[in-house]
Amino acid sequence: MISVSQAxxxxxxxxxxxxxxxxxxxxxxxxxxxQDVAAKVTLPPHDASAxxxxxxxxxxxxxxxxxxxxxxxxxxxxxxxxxxxPGECVRIFTGSVxxxxxxxxxxxxxxxxxxxxxxxxxxxxxxxxxRKAGIDFKAGDILARKGDVIGPAQIALLAAGNHxxxxxxxxPRVAIIANGDELRVPGSELLPGQINNSNPPFLxxxxxxxxxxxxxxxxxxxxxxxxxxxxxxxADADIIVPVGGASVGDHDHMRAAFAKAGLRMIFEKxxxxxxxPTWFGTLGAQRVLGLPGNPASAAVCAHLFLRPLITAQSGVxxxxxxxxxxxxxxxxxxxxxxxVRAGLDGMTVTPFPKQDSSLITPLAxxxxxxxxxxxxxxxxxxxxxxxxxxxxxxxxV
Numbered sequence: 001m002i003s004v005s006q007a008x009x010x011x012x013x014x015x016x017x018x019x020x021x022x023x024x025x026x027x028x029x030x031x032x033x034x035q036d037v038a039a040k041v042t043l044p045p046h047d048a049s050a051x052x053x054x055x056x057x058x059x060x061x062x063x064x065x066x067x068x069x070x071x072x073x074x075x076x077x078x079x080x081x082x083x084x085x086p087g088e089c090v091r092i093f094t095g096s097v098x099x100x101x102x103x104x105x106x107x108x109x110x111x112x113x114x115x116x117x118x119x120x121x122x123x124x125x126x127x128x129x130x131r132k133a134g135i136d137f138k139a140g141d142i143l144a145r146k147g148d149v150i151g152p153a154q155i156a157l158l159a160a161g162n163h164x165x166x167x168x169x170x171x172p173r174v175a176i177i178a179n180g181d182e183l184r185v186p187g188s189e190l191l192p193g194q195i196n197n198s199n200p201p202f203l204x205x206x207x208x209x210x211x212x213x214x215x216x217x218x219x220x221x222x223x224x225x226x227x228x229x230x231x232x233x234x235a236d237a238d239i240i241v242p243v244g245g246a247s248v249g250d251h252d253h254m255r256a257a258f259a260k261a262g263l264r265m266i267f268e269k270x271x272x273x274x275x276x277p278t279w280f281g282t283l284g285a286q287r288v289l290g291l292p293g294n295p296a297s298a299a300v301c302a303h304l305f306l307r308p309l310i311t312a313q314s315g316v317x318x319x320x321x322x323x324x325x326x327x328x329x330x331x332x333x334x335x336x337x338x339x340v341r342a343g344l345d346g347m348t349v350t351p352f353p354k355q356d357s358s359l360i361t362p363l364a365x366x367x368x369x370x371x372x373x374x375x376x377x378x379x380x381x382x383x384x385x386x387x388x389x390x391x392x393x394x395x396x397v
Contacts, residue, residue: 001269001276004304004333010266011280011309016238016287018169025159028150031168032211032311037144039161043136046079047098051129054111054118055102056089058127062104066120070113074099089118098130105129137161147313149211172310174212175237176200177230178219179245179254180293185219198360199243199298203291206302212239212310227257231283239309240286241302244293254290255279263288271374273332274357275301294357300335300369303390315369315388320349326379329372337366340387349387366390 002010020034049055056068068089074080076095084090084101092098092105104127111118137143143161144154150166158166176199183197184190197219204214217234220227222245234240245254258281259265265281272278274297279290289306291298308314320340336351351370352362371386379385 001271002267004270004272007267007270007272007278007280007305008308008314011289011305012312014266014280014282014287015309015312016285018172018238020167021170022165022167024165025155025163028155028158028166028168029152030208030211031150031166031171033144033146033148033150034167034169035146036142037158037161037163037166039137039139039141039143041162042134042138043160044095044131044133046133048131048133049092049094049096049098049105049129050131051105051107052093053105053107053129054089055084055092055096055099055105057084057086057102058104058124060087061089061106061120062124064120064123068118068120070116070118072099103127103130169211171211171213172238173215173236174207174239174241174306174310175215175217175234176203176207177217177227177234177240177242177254179222179227179242180219181222183219183244198295199291199293202295203241203243203298203302203306206299207306207310210307210310222253224253224257224260227253228261231257231261234286237286239306240283240288241306242288242290243298244291258283258288258290270301270305271332272301272304273330273334274355275304276332278305280305292357295360296337296355296357296363299363300337303369303388304335315390318347318368318387318389319384320347320368320387321345322379322381322383322385323348323350324381326351326370326372326385328378329374329376331374333374334372335388336370336372337362338368338370338387339366340368340389347387349385 071088072080073091074096076093079097080090080099084099090099110122111120143157178197178200182194184194186196200216207214217230220230242254245252263281263283268279269276270278275292277292278301281288291301303315336355338349338351340347340349349370354362367390369388
């Protein structure tokens, strides 16, 4: 049985380097950049008006009652081709190029106009309403870094930087194999002894949120032959995640089936609670991470070990003050489902009272894991503890 840190080291050591591909903007959501992306252009590319109004020289328009002659118009995309001289102004619109000689915008609400003459209605203390060239970014600035996960705002930034695509890591294909005679697809008519198979849809949602492509291969009964047949259907997967059948009972056949298929085992057990039966190995070019069947065990170990296998990154580590005492920990590194809240005095963490690995309700209410080192002493309320943040809302996301 190995430590959590050793397991993570082994996973990092045997993690396959993903292939890269160039993907157009409309396919980038959730993808991870394979290289830095620099702006090809400057934004804005020129001094631009931030308002509809009149471009003028500040000294000519800084006091109420000033009159100026309108010498032309500058719609967005069509700059006015003459400089603005003393006593002159140009009708201008939001986004329009500032004409040479002008250094302020008088907004249209602050003037009256009679033919080609405007009269200012307010005093102004400083020039206003001009966006300077490059105020957002300049050509050559790094817009996004290698390893960043692309969201809607990043797509807008790349598009504004004149990129129509980006080089990203190909999403790893992750196949989930469930195992158990008692498992049924959600929505089934359940007979005595049967339960809904909640792990694959939960794990699939996590995998997708981490940038992978989840494939729910199905439910294999407690039979080596049936598991072997399902392994063959996952031949195009980069990672296989067998769930359940990982213990040493008479009906636990998952590891034996993978061994028969040619698995090279890297480790078989981890000194972690929950999730001791988690195992890891390689099957040719594929990586195989076996998770326990209990929902909380599968969830915790997915966050601890599957996420870095997919992304090479772990959850965000933080510290928070305990809201209640906790007892001393045993010999295994433990992770309690917990709720972190932010307040004026910093973050607090409250572990849920029920930590049984079969329970799903605490899982749905958690947004963090409270980490306890092996043989850690009892802690009092107010003590600082290590946590792994799992999302901003409720649930392990």
